[in-house]
Amino acid sequence: MPVLVLASRLDVAAMNIVDKLLHKFSFAESGLFFGGHSVYARGDVYLAYVDCDSIHVSDLGSLARVEAVIFASRHRSESGRPSFTVHVPGNLLDEAPYGGMPREVALAAPERMRAALLSLSEANLRAGLGYSVSLEVTHHGPTGLGVPVVFIEIGSSVEEWRNGRAAEVAAEAVMRAADPDRGGLSAVGFGGGHYAPDFTKLEFEGELAFGHIVPKDAVGALDAGFARRLFERTWGGCRLAVLDWKGVKGVDREALLRFLRDQDVEVLKS
Numbered sequence: 001m002p003v004l005v006l007a008s009r010l011d012v013a014a015m016n017i018v019d020k021l022l023h024k025f026s027f028a029e030s031g032l033f034f035g036g037h038s039v040y041a042r043g044d045v046y047l048a049y050v051d052c053d054s055i056h057v058s059d060l061g062s063l064a065r066v067e068a069v070i071f072a073s074r075h076r077s078e079s080g081r082p083s084f085t086v087h088v089p090g091n092l093l094d095e096a097p098y099g100g101m102p103r104e105v106a107l108a109a110p111e112r113m114r115a116a117l118l119s120l121s122e123a124n125l126r127a128g129l130g131y132s133v134s135l136e137v138t139h140h141g142p143t144g145l146g147v148p149v150v151f152i153e154i155g156s157s158v159e160e161w162r163n164g165r166a167a168e169v170a171a172e173a174v175m176r177a178a179d180p181d182r183g184g185l186s187a188v189g190f191g192g193g194h195y196a197p198d199f200t201k202l203e204f205e206g207e208l209a210f211g212h213i214v215p216k217d218a219v220g221a222l223d224a225g226f227a228r229r230l231f232e233r234t235w236g237g238c239r240l241a242v243l244d245w246k247g248v249k250g251v252d253r254e255a256l257l258r259f260l261r262d263q264d265v266e267v268l269k270s
Helices: 012-024 110-127 164-178 197-205 224-232 250-262
Strands: 003-008 028-034 037-042 045-050 068-076 083-087 132-135 149-156 185-190 208-214 240-243 266-269
Touching: 003 012, 003 164, 012 045, 012 068, 012 149, 012 164, 028 045, 068 110, 068 164, 083 110, 083 164, 110 132, 110 149, 110 164, 110 185, 110 197, 110 208, 132 197, 149 164, 197 208, 224 250, 240 250, 250 266
Parallel strands: 003 045, 003 068, 068 149, 083 132, 185 208, 185 240, 240 266
Antiparallel strands: 028 037, 037 045, 083 149
16 A cells, blocks of 8 residues: 655645655656645655644545555754654643644554654765754644554754755655665653653664653553553554663652553563
C-alpha cells in the first residue's frame, strides 16, 4: 500500500517542504483528489494537502487505504532554536488542547521515525545548517487515523520555516521515512524532557528505534492499562521499554516498573 505525505496549506514550513518534494523528487499529478486538491505521486508515495492545521486532521477519507501517514510540519518553541524534530502524535493526559482525543495515542512507526531522524542528522550536516536534531515526546493530535503517523518538523521560527535548505533536509527525511532502510529494535521511552536527549542519543549511537516517548512529567499519570496501550499502539509490536533512570521521579519509577514487569516487558536503563 502507498504511504501518504500530508501538508497543511496553513503551515509555512509544510508548504516549503512540499515545494522541495515536488521539484527535487519529481512528484506528478496522480489523477486523485483529496479535500478538493490534486494528489501527487512518486511511485508508492502520495502527497496531498489539507486546509486545516495538521493536528486537527480527523480522517483520511478517500485515501484511507494507505500504509502510513507522514506529516511535513513546522515546529514552534519558546526558545526559537533552529531545529529538526521527529515524533509520533498522541495525548498522554486527560486533556487534548492541540488536537486528537484525551488519553489517546496514534499508532507509532519506530522504523520510519528512526529513518527520518538519521536522515535529518546526516543532511543537516551536509547542508552546514547547524540545527539541532532530536526526537520529541508523544504530543498533540491527530490520534485516530488508524494507521501509523510520523511528524517531521522544521523549527522553530518563520526564518527556519522559510529556509530553502532546511526544507530540502526535511524533504529528504520525508522520503527516507516513506521507504525506510534503517531497521532497529522498537522501544517505548519513559522519562526525561520534551526533546528526549537520552533517547535521541541512544538512537544515534545504537540500533534502538523509539516510537512513543513519555516525558518525566507524564509518567506519574500512567496506569497499567495506558502503559500497556503504548506498546499496543506501536506498529509491528514492541516488548522493550527504555527508562531515563534519572529522568523519572523515584516514586513514579517504582510504579512504572511494576506495570512493565506485570506485562513481561524488557526494561533497559539509560
